[in-house]
Amino acid sequence: MSQALVDLVRERFPDAKGSSHRGDEVVTVRREQVVDVVALLRNQAEMKLLRQIAAVDLLTFAGESTGGGALASIEVPAYALEKKPRVEPRFQVAYNLYSIVRKQSLRVRVELRSDDLKVPTITPLYRTADWWERYVFDMFGIEFVGHPNLQRLLLYPEFVGYPLRKDYPVRKRQPLVPELDFPDLVRGPGPGPGGAGVPMSQTHVGRQNVDPDAYD
Amino acid sequence: MTVNLGPSHPAMHGTVRLIVTLDGETIVEAVPEIGFLHRGFSKSSEHSTWHQVLPYTDRLNYVSPILNNVGYIMGVEKLLGIKDTERSQYLRVLAGEISRITDHLTCIGAIGLELGAFTVFLYAMEARELLWDRISELTGARVTTSWTRVGGVASDLPPGWEQKLRDCLPRVMELTGEVDTLLTRNRIFIDRTRGIGVLSAEEAVDWGFTGPCLRATGVNYDVRKAHPYLVYDRMDFEVPLGASGDTYDRYILRLEEIRQSHRIVLQCLEQMPPGPILIDDWRYALPPKKEVFGSIEGVMAHFKLITEGIQVPPGEVYVYTEGANGELGFHLVSNGKGKPYAIQVRGPGLPILSALPRLIKGHAIADLIPIFDSINMIGGEVEQ
Amino acid sequence: MPRTDLSPGERLYLREAVRGMGVLARHFWKNLFGFRDPAPEVMERKGRGVNLVSTINYPEERKEYPPGYRGMHRLVPRLDGKPRCVACYMCATACPAQCIYIEAGEYEEEAIEKYPVRFEIDELRCIVCGFCVEACPKDAIRMDTGTHAPAVLSRPLAVFDKESLLRGPAVEHSTDVLTYRVPLKTPPR
Amino acid sequence: MIETPTARLAFEDFGPAIPPRPAFGxxxxxxxxxxxxxxxxxxxxSWLLLAIAALFARLGPIGAAVGNIVGLILILVMVTATLLTMADRKWSALMQDRVGPNRARLSIIPGLRNRPLKGIPHVLADVLKMLFKEDFIPEGAMNNKxxxxxxxxxxxAPAFMLFAIVPVSPEVTFLGQRIQLQVARVDWGILYxxxxxxxxxxxxxxxxxxxxxKLALLGGLRASAQLISYEVTLGLTLVGAFIAFGTLRLEEMARLQGMLGPALRSAVVLAARAGDFLVRDDxxxxxxLPSWGFVYQPIGMILFLVAAQAEIKRAPFDTPEGESEIIGYFLEYSGLKSGLFLIAEYAETVVVAGIVTTIFLGGYHLPFIEPTVVRHFDFAWLSVFQVFAFIVKMLFIIWVMFVVRWAFPRFRYDQIMRLGWKMMLPISLFNVALTAGIFLWAGREGLAWMGGIEWLAIIAFVALSARAPRAEEAPHASH
Structure with a gap:
């Protein structure tokens, strides 16, 4: 059923690769094409619902040797990382699309090399892509070019590193963020760029980053 | 005037922070800030076996944990390409629908609570307590259920449980009816909710809404109907649809879904066949204790499953079920070893919460409360 | 989806006001003259003068945990009072929270199997998932004590050692004899 | 219940799970x-209030006033308001299937150790807590300390001063003193x-x-707008009662709702002469039908209750507090000052209940049995029963106000304004005009008829206006 969707994409983008696993249809496209492919699916296949943007770091995909057990594998030993062959393209970004009308789903996959982690944003097509792209940026450090407000979503701005990358040490400690003085809310402008108001340094959504018309 | 609401503010249940710019009492702009409850679900899961992820899923949507258990385990089963036994499918649907009722009761109660009708909240909680007692008897814990297993469920119905459930369901529906009496046709409530936080159907899909919030706008998308999983295709239930997508519709739709879930629960009890609750395949499911105690094969299979975990063939799937707040998706990647290579969860609350600035813009600050409650943001699943 | 305009009575707030107050007043008088029932199970709350109060006055009255409830751990003793545990580390491996610590040793006088020299559970780390019970190949750890882990005043007190965990009724399986290399000194009852 | 071995384990740790059931008897x-x-x-x-007033009245007119202040304001209002903090929680608990606070114990008294006394010690605990909490003044408030x-x-202060004009008993000779339980008898009466x-x-x-x-400021703004708006309605709803009774003085209004003194006396004398056991209440x-204010003014009474609820900022009109949105205008107060705000709210509740009782529920009058009581006891005993009746009526009104408080969700700020100006004000104006017209045309009898008809209409309206029919029939989806 969903094979038709893959064909639809391949008709326009001949170098797109289709694959399937357990009934999930995947089409892998080049990074430059992703906006066009998603727009094509959205407009011609009525895939109006963007379920999720997920990303995978393939660094240890083949080389991971431990079996199960939390005790056995709390941390990838340093020597294992050293010898790891550089997997390229290392990152995959998966857009899970769905058509409510036709009840079809399709995953658009983009593969990224670790030296050039940039994907064009699809926020003009799906508003829900806003937070999902921020989430992926937050967790993997993949930059979405053209995103209106590419900030960390779940973590705080002082966080060092990208936790869902496979080479992020599990037991790494983050530096403590000093607490700033709470500005006087009524008299006198506070330190934030918006004048008196919320202490900006503590937030990762400062007002200065928000276009007032971005949400409407 | 900029007002900071949260992360500890009576209206921000869960831990979310809203930075609201006001003009008088009208909200000009609102910026939600999340992550105060971020516990690293994905990263933790990558360092556990497939089985050990289960307790984490309890803690995603902590008001309806069984639905998360079921959603996750179905993902693993999809990766494995197996199906669980028929009785366990019924059990999953049964417990899942009870969980859905508890979730909706929580949401409705919270709407009442924060609109000042504390009584409604307590009636809803009383009903929820009864159901959580049943869940507790069934799974061994009220909230941290960890009840499903690959290929089945952990425990069968305890003796006499069915009758207990049948006895307490009327009381639950009676309390739901009292909530209905207190709120649904009350003009104060209607004035507070009708026409508040309206979203059109196209916009709702664009924002990635699913579940009751999407159906309140009139879009007929319920995973249980669109892609029937487990035994939902054998159940006779309806999907209530709203018309205008406002807060009132979201409220009344949840109320109606409680009634539909009640129907499903009763049907499950009637149709449930006897039989095993776990598949008899020692590659995936733990052998029965008798075999473990008494036979060398059983012990070996047992040890292999515990130490190495379930060996899931490599692959990548996205599995979606109908959570209480919408489509609960798990994006699972396996590399053929005993641990999940990558897990990312699509909490239904995250896209909905991201639309909160759009929903509350232009409304009074007092309207923030019913809108925020009616989208039923659960911190656990949004912030993972 | 009932979604209609309001009837005149509802429009004037009056009708629903009276109905809503009626619900509350009914609860009020029922509970005021009600016969306070200490057992809050709704099934047992039928009969004369029974009220609807669902509160449990906790320390004085408690709801009994259901039989399958996952409560505090216990180490199951054998008939001779020694732990059934053979220190196989299965529970420690299966535990997602890594709250179990085991040190194995061998019985000197009885040639049976290994036994845990130390067996400690950090009940503060425990997430009560019950995987350890499932993972045990000897039925040596159970969560059927019917209680929860008690509150403690400092963190070290929440680490329960073998002696405090080893309690409750002894269990003997018919297959146990297969694992004894010599018969038990105390014959089974 | 200790049957299974594992249940015994639990018993060892924590004692019995369920205490024995109390016997029905x-x-x-x-x-x-x-x-x-x-x-x-x-x-x-009731007896105590009268006795205090009588004792102080021996000291002359100023003493009488002081006695009333002590009895009514300090004892009746203050104690009731304090107990209401408890009653609010207990009553709401009963409405919500809970038990309510029952933990505080008077452990220092030997016999009362481990006795919750239905939670009454919580009042003391509350008071102590508020007295000893730190009195915190935020930095920004220091300039306007x-x-x-x-x-x-x-x-x-005003909350307690309000009760000054509420008459709790008629003028009566008690313990040899001519007293009336009312602090101030003033011509301008209710205008006060x-x-x-x-x-x-x-x-x-x-x-x-x-x-x-900022949140407190929002609360203050909401409160001032709401209070000023509802002042108007509050005044207008009572105008009908003024017309019906022809006076502004509350003691007059109360007196007019039962048998007047001379008539009562002569009726009792006649009955005594005839040897009747029962004496008719003229x-x-x-x-x-007791000739109470609610008979003459149904609409006025309902509107007054609503407006008063708004005026004292209790739910569903508690937007100035709106604890889930803005925490309220008293957000920055702590300790005793916060307690003053809270107790003022309860004192206002008592006052409103007192005024409603006086104007609409016959004040201190007992229906039907007043002359009979006098016939068999005397006027002093009657006054004790009358004060008792007043307190009971007041408690009933307070109870109703609490039921309202717990039954409804909160209004939005602009909806309160709309209700006040667009609904209640026109209706109360209409009520004034109607009452005045009927009164001119048919006098108080006519007003009684009007009231009866209005009551019937209201009851019929509530009972017969069923839930609106489902216009759009369920667009359920089924695949």
Missing amino acids: RWLAGTIAGWTAFVAFLLFI VLFNLAPLLAF VFALASLAVFATALAGWTSDN SVLFGW
Whole structure:
């Protein structure tokens, strides 16, 4: 059923690769094409619902040797990382699309090399892509070019590193963020760029980053 | 005037922070800030076996944990390409629908609570307590259920449980009816909710809404109907649809879904066949204790499953079920070893919460409360 | 989806006001003259003068945990009072929270199997998932004590050692004899 | 219940899970004894109030005034308001299937150790807590410290002063003194209430502004707008009652709702002469209806209750607090000052209940049996029963106000304004016009007929206006 969707994409983008696993249809496209492919699916296949943007770091995909057990594998030993062959393209970004009308789903996959982690944003097509792209940026450090407000979503701005990358040490400690003085809310402008108001340094959504018309 | 609401503010249940710019009492702009409850679900899961992820899923949507258990385990089963036994499918649907009722009761109660009708909240909680007692008897814990297993469920119905459930369901529906009496046709409530936080159907899909919030706008998308999983295709239930997508519709739709879930629960009890609750395949499911105690094969299979975990063939799937707040998706990647290579969860609350600035813009600050409650943001699943 | 305009009575707030107050007043008088029932199970709350109060006055009255409830751990003793545990580390491996610590040793006088020299559970780390019970190949750890882990005043007190965990009724399986290399000194009852 | 071995384990750790069931007979005896004690207590309080007034009245006119102040304001209002903090929680608990607070114990008294006494010690605990909490003044409020401290006083004092004009008993000779349980008998009567009630606006506005907190400021703004708006309705709803009774003085209004003194006396004398056991109550309308204010003014009474609820900022009109949105104008107050705000709210509830009782529920009058009581006892005993009746009626009104408080969701700020100006004001104006017209045309009898018809209409309206039919029939989806 969903094979038709893959064909639809391949008709326009001949170098797109289709694959399937357990009934999930995947089409892998080049990074430059992703906006066009998603727009094509959205407009011609009525895939109006963007379920999720997920990303995978393939660094240890083949080389991971431990079996199960939390005790056995709390941390990838340093020597294992050293010898790891550089997997390229290392990152995959998966857009899970769905058509409510036709009840079809399709995953658009983009593969990224670790030296050039940039994907064009699809926020003009799906508003829900806003937070999902921020989430992926937050967790993997993949930059979405053209995103209106590419900030960390779940973590705080002082966080060092990208936790869902496979080479992020599990037991790494983050530096403590000093607490700033709470500005006087009524008299006198506070330190934030918006004048008196919320202490900006503590937030990762400062007002200065928000276009007032971005949400409407 | 900029007002900071949260992360500890009576209206921000869960831990979310809203930075609201006001003009008088009208909200000009609102910026939600999340992550105060971020516990690293994905990263933790990558360092556990497939089985050990289960307790984490309890803690995603902590008001309806069984639905998360079921959603996750179905993902693993999809990766494995197996199906669980028929009785366990019924059990999953049964417990899942009870969980859905508890979730909706929580949401409705919270709407009442924060609109000042504390009584409604307590009636809803009383009903929820009864159901959580049943869940507790069934799974061994009220909230941290960890009840499903690959290929089945952990425990069968305890003796006499069915009758207990049948006895307490009327009381639950009676309390739901009292909530209905207190709120649904009350003009104060209607004035507070009708026409508040309206979203059109196209916009709702664009924002990635699913579940009751999407159906309140009139879009007929319920995973249980669109892609029937487990035994939902054998159940006779309806999907209530709203018309205008406002807060009132979201409220009344949840109320109606409680009634539909009640129907499903009763049907499950009637149709449930006897039989095993776990598949008899020692590659995936733990052998029965008798075999473990008494036979060398059983012990070996047992040890292999515990130490190495379930060996899931490599692959990548996205599995979606109908959570209480919408489509609960798990994006699972396996590399053929005993641990999940990558897990990312699509909490239904995250896209909905991201639309909160759009929903509350232009409304009074007092309207923030019913809108925020009616989208039923659960911190656990949004912030993972 | 009932979604209609309001009837005149509802429009004037009056009708629903009276109905809503009626619900509350009914609860009020029922509970005021009600016969306070200490057992809050709704099934047992039928009969004369029974009220609807669902509160449990906790320390004085408690709801009994259901039989399958996952409560505090216990180490199951054998008939001779020694732990059934053979220190196989299965529970420690299966535990997602890594709250179990085991040190194995061998019985000197009885040639049976290994036994845990130390067996400690950090009940503060425990997430009560019950995987350890499932993972045990000897039925040596159970969560059927019917209680929860008690509150403690400092963190070290929440680490329960073998002696405090080893309690409750002894269990003997018919297959146990297969694992004894010599018969038990105390014959089974 | 200790049957299984594992249940024994739990028992070892924590004792029995479920205490034995109380016997039905014990429950019955307890209930009867409790209610008897309650009624006896109220009767005693009634006697005490009169006795205090009589004792002080021996000291002359100023003494009489002081006695009334002590008895009514300090004992009746203060104690009731304090107990209401408890009653609010207990009653709401009963409405919500809970038990309510029952943990505080008077452990220092030997016999009362481990006895919750139905939670009454919580009142003491609350008071102690508020007294000993740190009195925190936020930095931003330091510039306006005087005004910041003045606000709770401005809220507190008028609430208690309001009760000054409420008559709790008729003029009666008690213990040899001619007394009436009323602090001030003034010509302008109820206007005093309106004048003082508007002082509360200053409290909220000051509290909101000086707190130097945005949410408190919002609360203060909401409160001042709401209070000023509802002043108007509050006044207009009572105009009908003024027309019906022809006076502004509350003691006059109360007196007019039962048998007047001379008539009562002569009726009793006649009955004594005839040897009748029962004496007919001449004030009863149509032979069965007490001639109370609610008969003449149904709409006025309902509107007054609603407007008063809004005026004292209780739910569903509690937007100035709106604890889930903005925490309220008293957000920055702590300790005793916060307590003053809270107790003022309960005192206002008592006052409103007192005024409603006086104007609409016959004040201290007992229907039907007043002359009979006088015939068999005397006027002093009658006054004890009358004070008792007043307190019971007042408690009933308070109870109704609490049920309202717990039954409804909160209004939105603009909806309160709309309700006040667009619904209640026109209706109360209409009520005034209708009452005046009927009164001119047919006098008080006519008003009684009008009231009866209005009551019937309201009941029919509530009972017969069913839930609106489902216009759009369920667009359920089914695949």
